[in-house]
Amino acid sequence: MGKPVCVIVGIGPKNGRAFAERFAQEGYSVALLSRSTDYSSGLAAEIGGRAYACDVTDPSAIKQAFALIRDELGEVDVLLYNAGSGKFGTFDDVSDDDFERGWQINVRGLLQSTREVVGSMREKGSGAIIVTGATASLRGKPFTAAFASAKAGQRSLAQSFARQLGPEGIHVALVIVDGGIGTDEQSSDEGARLRPSDIAHTVYHLVTQPKSAWSFEVDVRPFKEDW
Amino acid sequence: MGKPVCVIVGIGPKNGRAFAERFAQEGYSVALLSRSTDYSSGLAAEIGGRAYACDVTDPSAIKQAFALIRDELGEVDVLLYNAGSGKFGTFDDVSDDDFERGWQINVRGLLQSTREVVGSMREKGSGAIIVTGATASLRGKPFTAAFASAKAGQRSLAQSFARQLGPEGIHVALVIVDGGIGTDEQSSDEGARLRPSDIAHTVYHLVTQPKSAWSFEVDVRPFKEDW
Amino acid sequence: MGKPVCVIVGIGPKNGRAFAERFAQEGYSVALLSRSTDYSSGLAAEIGGRAYACDVTDPSAIKQAFALIRDELGEVDVLLYNAGSGKFGTFDDVSDDDFERGWQINVRGLLQSTREVVGSMREKGSGAIIVTGATASLRGKPFTAAFASAKAGQRSLAQSFARQLGPEGIHVALVIVDGGIGTDEQSSDEGARLRPSDIAHTVYHLVTQPKSAWSFEVDVRPFKEDW
Amino acid sequence: MGKPVCVIVGIGPKNGRAFAERFAQEGYSVALLSRSTDYSSGLAAEIGGRAYACDVTDPSAIKQAFALIRDELGEVDVLLYNAGSGKFGTFDDVSDDDFERGWQINVRGLLQSTREVVGSMREKGSGAIIVTGATASLRGKPFTAAFASAKAGQRSLAQSFARQLGPEGIHVALVIVDGGIGTDEQSSDEGARLRPSDIAHTVYHLVTQPKSAWSFEVDVRPFKEDW
Numbered sequence: 001m002g003k004p005v006c007v008i009v010g011i012g013p014k015n016g017r018a019f020a021e022r023f024a025q026e027g028y029s030v031a032l033l034s035r036s037t038d039y040s041s042g043l044a045a046e047i048g049g050r051a052y053a054c055d056v057t058d059p060s061a062i063k064q065a066f067a068l069i070r071d072e073l074g075e076v077d078v079l080l081y082n083a084g085s086g087k088f089g090t091f092d093d094v095s096d097d098d099f100e101r102g103w104q105i106n107v108r109g110l111l112q113s114t115r116e117v118v119g120s121m122r123e124k125g126s127g128a129i130i131v132t133g134a135t136a137s138l139r140g141k142p143f144t145a146a147f148a149s150a151k152a153g154q155r156s157l158a159q160s161f162a163r164q165l166g167p168e169g170i171h172v173a174l175v176i177v178d179g180g181i182g183t184d185e186q187s188s189d190e191g192a193r194l195r196p197s198d199i200a201h202t203v204y205h206l207v208t209q210p211k212s213a214w215s216f217e218v219d220v221r222p223f224k225e226d227w
Numbered sequence: 228m229g230k231p232v233c234v235i236v237g238i239g240p241k242n243g244r245a246f247a248e249r250f251a252q253e254g255y256s257v258a259l260l261s262r263s264t265d266y267s268s269g270l271a272a273e274i275g276g277r278a279y280a281c282d283v284t285d286p287s288a289i290k291q292a293f294a295l296i297r298d299e300l301g302e303v304d305v306l307l308y309n310a311g312s313g314k315f316g317t318f319d320d321v322s323d324d325d326f327e328r329g330w331q332i333n334v335r336g337l338l339q340s341t342r343e344v345v346g347s348m349r350e351k352g353s354g355a356i357i358v359t360g361a362t363a364s365l366r367g368k369p370f371t372a373a374f375a376s377a378k379a380g381q382r383s384l385a386q387s388f389a390r391q392l393g394p395e396g397i398h399v400a401l402v403i404v405d406g407g408i409g410t411d412e413q414s415s416d417e418g419a420r421l422r423p424s425d426i427a428h429t430v431y432h433l434v435t436q437p438k439s440a441w442s443f444e445v446d447v448r449p450f451k452e453d454w
Numbered sequence: 455m456g457k458p459v460c461v462i463v464g465i466g467p468k469n470g471r472a473f474a475e476r477f478a479q480e481g482y483s484v485a486l487l488s489r490s491t492d493y494s495s496g497l498a499a500e501i502g503g504r505a506y507a508c509d510v511t512d513p514s515a516i517k518q519a520f521a522l523i524r525d526e527l528g529e530v531d532v533l534l535y536n537a538g539s540g541k542f543g544t545f546d547d548v549s550d551d552d553f554e555r556g557w558q559i560n561v562r563g564l565l566q567s568t569r570e571v572v573g574s575m576r577e578k579g580s581g582a583i584i585v586t587g588a589t590a591s592l593r594g595k596p597f598t599a600a601f602a603s604a605k606a607g608q609r610s611l612a613q614s615f616a617r618q619l620g621p622e623g624i625h626v627a628l629v630i631v632d633g634g635i636g637t638d639e640q641s642s643d644e645g646a647r648l649r650p651s652d653i654a655h656t657v658y659h660l661v662t663q664p665k666s667a668w669s670f671e672v673d674v675r676p677f678k679e680d681w
Numbered sequence: 682m683g684k685p686v687c688v689i690v691g692i693g694p695k696n697g698r699a700f701a702e703r704f705a706q707e708g709y710s711v712a713l714l715s716r717s718t719d720y721s722s723g724l725a726a727e728i729g730g731r732a733y734a735c736d737v738t739d740p741s742a743i744k745q746a747f748a749l750i751r752d753e754l755g756e757v758d759v760l761l762y763n764a765g766s767g768k769f770g771t772f773d774d775v776s777d778d779d780f781e782r783g784w785q786i787n788v789r790g791l792l793q794s795t796r797e798v799v800g801s802m803r804e805k806g807s808g809a810i811i812v813t814g815a816t817a818s819l820r821g822k823p824f825t826a827a828f829a830s831a832k833a834g835q836r837s838l839a840q841s842f843a844r845q846l847g848p849e850g851i852h853v854a855l856v857i858v859d860g861g862i863g864t865d866e867q868s869s870d871e872g873a874r875l876r877p878s879d880i881a882h883t884v885y886h887l888v889t890q891p892k893s894a895w896s897f898e899v900d901v902r903p904f905k906e907d908w
Contacts, residue, residue, distance in 0.1 A: 059323065090391055091338060091384075096286065099338060103330050107376055111318060111326060140387035148387060149334055153380035156367035157318075160376070164317055164369035166904045167872070182893075191848070191892065198894035205886045211872065212863075213879035213901040220894040223847045393677045394645070409666075418621070418665065425667035432659045438645065439636075440652035440674040447667040450620045513777065544845055545792060545838075550740065553792060557784050561830055565772060565780060594841035602841060603788055607834035610821035611772075614830070618771055618823035 003029040005073045007066070009056060009113055010083030011040040014181050015132060018196030019080050020047055022204050028078065031069045056083050056109035057101055066116035075120035078207055081110050082132045086147030094146045102150035107157055114161060118170065125169035128207045131158045133176045155217075162216045171214050173206045175199065178221040191224035230256040232300045234293070236283060236340055237310030238267040241408050242359060245423030246307050247274055249431050255305065258296045283310050283336035284328055293343035302347035305434055308337050309359045313374030321373045329377035337381055341388060345397065352396035355434045358385045360403045360444075382444075389443045398441050400433045402426065405448040418451035457483040459527045461520070463510060463567055464537035465494040468635050469586060472650030473534050474501055476658050482532065485523045510537050510563035511555055520570035529574035532661055535564050536586040540601030548600045556604035561611055568615060572624065579623035582661045585612045587630045609671075616670045625668050627660045629653065632675040645678035684710040686754045688747070690737060690794055691764030692721040695862050696813060699877030700761050701728055703885050709759065712750045737764050737790035738782055747797035756801035759888055762791050763813045767828030775827045783831035791835055795842060799851065806850035809888045812839045814857045814898075836898075843897045852895050854887045856880065859902040872905035 006023040010016055011034040020043055024030050030049035032040040033056075040051035050072065054065035069076065083105050087098040114129060121127030136148035137155040144151075155174055162172035182193030202220055209215060221227060233255040235246050243259070247270055251257050257276035259267040260283075267278035277299065281292035296303065310332050314325040341356060348354030363375035364382040382401055389399035409420030429447055436442060448454060460477040464470055465488040474497055478484050484503035486494040487510075494505035504526065508519035523530065537559050541552040568583060575581030590602035591609040609628055616626035636647030656674055663669060675681060687709040689700050697715070701724055705711050711730035713721040714737075721732035731753065735746035750757065764786050768779040795810060802808030817829035818836040836855055843853035863874030883901055890896060902908060 091341070091387065096335065096338065099335060103334070103380070107330070107380070108323065108326060111323065114318070136383075140383035140385070140390070142387055142391035145384060145387040145391075149380045149384040152383035153330070153334070153376045156363075156379035157372060157376040158367070160318065160367035160369055160372040163367070163908060164372075166906070169904065171904070193893070195891065195893040198891040201889075201891060202886075202894060202896065205883075208882075209901075210876065210879040210882060211904040212874070212876040213883060214904055215883065215899050215901055218896050218899050220890075220896055223850065223852070223892040223895055225847070227844060390681060393679070396677065398677070420666070422664065422666040425664040428662075428664060429659075429667060429669065432656075435655075436674075437649065437652040437655060438677040439647070439649040440656060441677050442656065442672050442674055445669050445672050447663075447669055450623065450625070450665040450668055452620070454617060545795070545841065550789065550792065553789060557788070557834070561784070561834070562777065562780060565777065568772070590837075594837035594839070594844070596841055596845035599838060599841040599845075603834045603838040606837035607784070607788070607830045610817075610833035611826060611830040612821070614772065614821035614823055614826040617821070618826075 003027060004077040005029045005031065005069070005075065006078040006080065007031045007033065007069060007076050007117070008080045008082055009033045009054070009109065010081070010132070011043065013039065014183065014196045015082055015199060017043055018184070018200040019082060019203060020049060022197065022200040023078070024049060026204060029073050031073055033065055057104040059108075059112055062109065062112045062116065066113070076117040077127055079113060079117045079129045080132070080203065081113055081129065083109055084132055084134065084151070086150060088143055088147060089145070090142045091145040099146045099149070102146045103153065106150035106154040110154055110157060118165070121170045122168055127169070128171045128173070129161065130203055130206055131172075131174045133174045135176065135178045137174070137176055159216065166214065169211065171206070171209065171211070173215055174217050175203060175206070176217060176219040178219050178227060179225045191222050194220060194222050230254060231304040232256045232258065232296070232302065233305040233307065234258045234260065234296060234303050234344070235307045235309055236260045236281070236336065237308070237359070238270065240266065241410070241423045242309055242426060244270055245411070245427040246309060246430060247276060249424065249427040250305070251276055253431060256300050258300055260292055284331040286335075286339055289336065289339045289343065293340070303344040304354055306340060306344045306356045307359070307430065308340055308356065310336055311359055311361065311378070313377060315370055315374060316372070317369045318372040326373045326376070329373045330380065333377035333381040334384055337384060345392070348397045349395055354396070355398045355400070356388065357430055357433055358399075358401045360401045362403065362405045364401070364403055386443065393441065396438065398433070398436065398438070400442055401444050402430060402433070403444060403446040405446050405454060406452045418449050421447060421449050457481060458531040459483045459485065459523070459529065460532040460534065461485045461487065461523060461530050461571070462534045462536055463487045463508070463563065464535070464586070465497065467493065468637065468650045469536055469653060471497055472638070472654040473536060473657060474503060476651065476654040477532070478503055480658060483527050485527055487519055510567075511558040513562075513566055516563065516566045516570065520567070530571040531581055533567060533571045533583045534586070534657065535567055535583065537563055538586055538588065538605070540604060542597055542601060543599070544596045545599040553600045553603070556600045557607065560604035560608040564608055564611060572619070575624045576622055581623070582625045582627070583615065584657055584660055585626075585628045587628045589630065589632045591628070591630055613670065620668065623665065625660070625663065625665070627669055628671050629657060629660070630671060630673040632673050632681060633679045645676050648674060648676050684708060685758040686710045686712065686750070686756065687759040687761065688712045688714065688750060688757050688798070689761045689763055690714045690735070690790065691762070691813070692724065694720065695864065695877045696763055696880060698724055699865070699881040700763060700884060701730060703878065703881040704759070705730060707885060710754050712754055714746055737794075738785040740793055743790065743793045743797065747794070757798040758808055760794060760798050760810045761813070761884065762794055762810065764790055765813055765815065765832070767831060769824055769828060770826070771823045772826040780827045780830070783827045784834065787831035787835040788838055791838060799846070802851045803849055808850070809852045809854070810842065811884055811887055812853075812855045814855045816857065816859045818855070818857055840897065847895065850892065852887070852890065852892065854896055855898050856884060856887070857898060857900040859900050859908060860906045872903050875901060875903050
């Protein structure tokens with residue numbers, strides 16, 4: 001194939017699309033993973049990538065999707081773990097099942113996706129795994145009981161990965177998105193929300209960092225954010 | 228009964244025993260929850276408490292144990308969530324099932340135990356939920372991939388609880404045990420490990436804090452610890 | 455004298471008074487240091503302590519006050535560093551001199567006071583130094599440009615002290631007061647502000663912690679605080 | 682002049698040189714500030730920049746240097762605050778004067794340099810101020826009593842700046858250099874130390890971030906670092 005391979009787990013019209021467009025532009029062969037391909041198949045066609053259906057709460061679906069990717073595109077060079085949906089509400093409002101799904105999507109899905117890509121990265125002694133975090137990765141508020149708990153577990157896991165895999169030549173990093181995400185076309189509320197392609201600017205930067213100066217945790221927020 | 232009720236989830240010869248002894252001394256009716264009652268039944272006899280078998284990875288077992296406690300001892304005033312075992316090792320060494328168990332014990336178990344006690348605490352507008360954390364609550368290292376991820380999720384959940392339940396009069400706090408835990412009888416390595424009864428000193432203090440000045444997060448470590 | 459000696463640097467009608475009353479009750483001989491003795495002399499008379507004039511921005515004044523204390527009361531067992539005034543405002547509003555005073559009061563004053571008490575604490579292999587911190591110890595906001603910068607420097611210095619002096623048997627801790635401080639008599643706004651005597655409850659607890667389980671950083675806030 | 686102006690405070694053969702080279706390459710007119718111009722004058726000649734003598738512990742020297750820069754190069758677009766020397770040692774070994782110098786260099790110097798550039802940045806509604814931090818910005822160890830205290834104060838001040846100036850269109854960020862800094866030519870210890878030009882890669886990235894997604898704090902460390 002020649003082209004390096006970038007897998008993006010979690011595709012929607014905001015971050016997922018922006019990451020896909022950016023890595024395609026930068027010469028990557030891009031695989032888009034999402035529960036359904038309703039949205040992602042059109043995006044894949046636009047950018048010359050491939051869409052895969054994969055429910056990250058299902059371990060066997062993750063195994064199958066990555067097997068297919070390796071078969072069709074080759075070994076993975078960059079994994080962008082962008083799956084991060086969560087149920088908002090206090091613990092009174094959120095069911096135990098929702099807590100479990102949050103953990104599956106944010107923590108176990110990252111674990112299993114990493115297991116799928118780390119073998120070939122180790123063989124090459126290179127690779128990058130970039131995780132999309134949130135303000136909730138750093139603190140739990142009443143209305144983020146389930147989401148923040150999952151995001152905090154994800155951040156810790158990414159830290160364990162970074163500390164273990166860094167010396168093996170694999171760069172693991174976490175981007176803390178600290179603010180509401182808007183659209184690339186926003187205008188009336190300039191500076192109040194993050195533009196997805198601007199987040200992609202920093203995600204791509206992380207992949208280009210020389211290995212003597214790798215970042216683990218990088219925050220991004222709109223310039224007008226009150227933080 | 229008259230006596231206030233303290234439930235301790237997670238009983239062993241170190242923290243569990245020390246917390247049980249201290250709260251019994253302070254006049255609490257103490258319920259000891261652990262997977263098996265092999266150890267806890269003897270301790271219960273010593274301190275005049277009651278031992279309950281409860282595997283916190285089993286949601287129905289939690290429900291049953293707390294129902295029995297309410298029935299036998301009355302509504303719970305203090306919950307000490309001390310269940311915290313975890314499988315150590317890098318993500319290469321720890322199975323997906325071990326990760327899941329870690330999450331069940333540290334996060335879901337805390338969630339479900341809190342659901343069991345929070346109703347009556349809300350009615351009274353008082354109560355305390357104290358969680359035993361660890362250094363791993365704050366950071367993920369290669370050998371704590373599963374344990375730290377679970378502990379970080381637990382810390383975030385405890386924060387969400389504290390922020391929500393504080394204004395309702397319920398005190399939620401986290402004790403970060405930053406060091407190896409020894410025994411109360413240790414002598415040769417004085418200052419290198421924490422004595423469980425000394426941890427209990429701070430746990431009990433948290434329960435006595437007046438509500439205008441509640442702590443959420445308190446670290447404890449041996450004076451000789453290199454941190 | 456027989457009595458252990460507690461020096462409180464920074465005396466006013468809130469924390470300073472509450473700490474003085476509590477340590478006097480607990481059997482300490484209490485020395486009160488403040489810029490002027492207008493307020494502290496009356497308090498000293500009430501609690502059977504002694505008031506000393508000491509402007510902590512003046513290094514020689516610190517030297518003289520502690521020399522007098524050693525002479526009149528004996529070597530110091532507990533130092534409560536409670537001096538923490540600061541000029542609020544953005545960096546546009548606060549002068550360079552105000553920044554410098556903030557550093558002198560919060561950082562250099564703690565350094566110099568510690569130098570004065572650490573000699574005898576080392577000889578005895580025991581002692582406690584408790585520093586009053588604030589939310590601003592943890593983060594800088596626009597209106598706390600000078601105050602937070604000084605408080606962050608103070609927290610870091612206290613950490614260096616704790617890590618160095620802990621193994622020598624001297625307990626250094628920081629109390630993060632996260633909220634507005636009210637009065638002990640408040641009633642209409644119960645739970646919105648910290649009562650000084652409730653903060654003193656935790657400060658005194660820190661001094662009683664057994665050395666196998668010492669805390670470094672403890673937050674306190676009103677139960678109704680939105681944090 | 683046409684070219685944007687970048688001022689680098691703190692010039693040596695490592696970071697200072699690397700930042701100067703990078704910003705010169707990117708088309709900036711570069712001003713180099715350091716206590717003496719012994720080293721910086723040669724570097725200035727190499728890159729087509731200008732060297733200015735400026736002892737940042739002397740407030741009037743800062744005023745004069747920036748006045749000269751404005752006169753000779755024009756208003757400042759980017760300020761890289763890289764002055765960060767510090768005296769290492771425990772508080773027993775470091776004098777009060779060394780503590781004060783640490784504060785002057787790391788905190789007051791940043792404050793005064795910011796005052797010099799912020800006027801024109803506000804007029805344009807754009808500009809960047811990037812501060813070089815260190816591991817010590819985040820924690821105080823016994824041997825960094827003076828240095829860490831100054832760096833923590835600096836980090837807090839940078840945070841206050843970022844929160845205040847962000848909404849005005851001025852990007853303030855802090856790079857936490859978490860490891861030993863080597864040279865660009867290092868080879869035998871690949872991955873053990875940071876290469877200055879690799880740090881410059883991330884510093885320059887920060888200046889290019891679109892304003893809907895600005896970072897405040899970014900860590901960089903060698904891939905083999907044990908952290």
